[in-house]
Amino acid sequence: MGSIISQKTLFNETIPPLVKVILTFFTALFLEASTFALNDYYDLQIDKINKRTDRPLVRGDIQPKTALYLFYVFFPLGLLCSFFVNMTCFIIALITALLSVLYDAKMKKIKLIGNFYIAYIMAIPFIFGGATVLDYNTISFSGINPAIYTIAFIAFIAGAGREMMKDVMDFEGDKKKGVKSFPKYIGVRKSNIISGLFYILAVILSFIPYLLESFSIYYHNIAYLLIVLITDIILVYVSLQLIFNKSPNMKLFRKLSLVAIFIGLIAFLISAFVNI
Structure with missing residues (x-):
């Protein structure tokens, strides 16, 4: 959505270049899949207490080690895709990905901080999308x-x-x-x-x-x-x-x-x- 709005306002077009659309999609897909897998891994015990049967690890659909393997595969793939969009998107993706790992490993038990991290995760995809229309070597947030x-x-x-x-x-x-x-x-x-x-x-x-x-x-x-x-x-x-x-x-x-x-x-x- 961020890509479409930026493309429309800057170039009076509603469809960003197809290559950037594909790379942006897979950046989000891989990074979200990796952090969700890591999140479910760390949350397994508390999810059992809260009876979170919507979680695959709680249901026993996949093993905890499998969730970790998914993280190890998808995490670098997501960063790689963002690198080929442009440098601004790569920086956004890198910072967000590192925060995601820190949240899953440490911040989750301090929900006073973790709540605002989740809110950030809901917000940053729009800024990432808005940055996709920038030139490759551009590192700037003012053009969004x-x-x-x-x-x-x-x-x-x-x-x-x-x-x-x-x-x-x-x-x-x-x-x-x-x-x-x-x-x-x-x-x-x-x-x-x-x-x-x-x-x-x-x-x-x-x-x-x-x-x-x-x-x-x-x-x-x-x-x-x-x-x-x-x-x-x-x-x-x-x-x-x-x-x-x-x-x-x-x-x-x-x-x-x-x-x-x-x-x-x-x-x-x-x-x-x-x-x-």
Whole structure:
């Protein structure tokens, strides 16, 4: 999506060069696959406590050693693909990949830090995509369209809110493992309230592209506004439930927040093609 928006605003084209599209896709695929495999390896015991049957290692579909082998193969392949996009993308991929390993190995038990790492992981793909249109030898972040940074920041804020909700859902298992999460320090109720406030901030930020002329294709674009309002309505509803309901259905509202984020991404994508 970052590639499409940057290509549209800089060159008035919506399709980036095919080679860069392929390399970008495989960079994300390989790096995410490698870090997910490493994450599942380190999380195996706590996932068993939390009954995370959605995880293949918990179900016994693959062995822990297999997850490690997948990491060793996919990790360097992802970095190699990013190198052939351009140097800015390679630097982004390298920093993100190293942070991913550090998170899986060390930061995960300190969720006060880990939550914001996950939020970063939700945001950085947009900046990476926006950087794909830069020249190969260029190392610069100033050439990336400001809309990309706005999308990334909204994703970061919403991601932080979702991770705090996950902390509440995993509280019992985390407590047994000694994981330092927000609910441990400030309680479940306050964690829900902070999560709701993050979503409200994301809603406020979603209006910036529509109101500021510097956002070009989104400025006064009714198509963008109509679709993003759906996201905002869902997030406001979830926020109110988290803030005022003492026993919210966390599983339901976390799923709703994911639906809202997905619709928000659709709003940015469609508006790159449709301007009303």
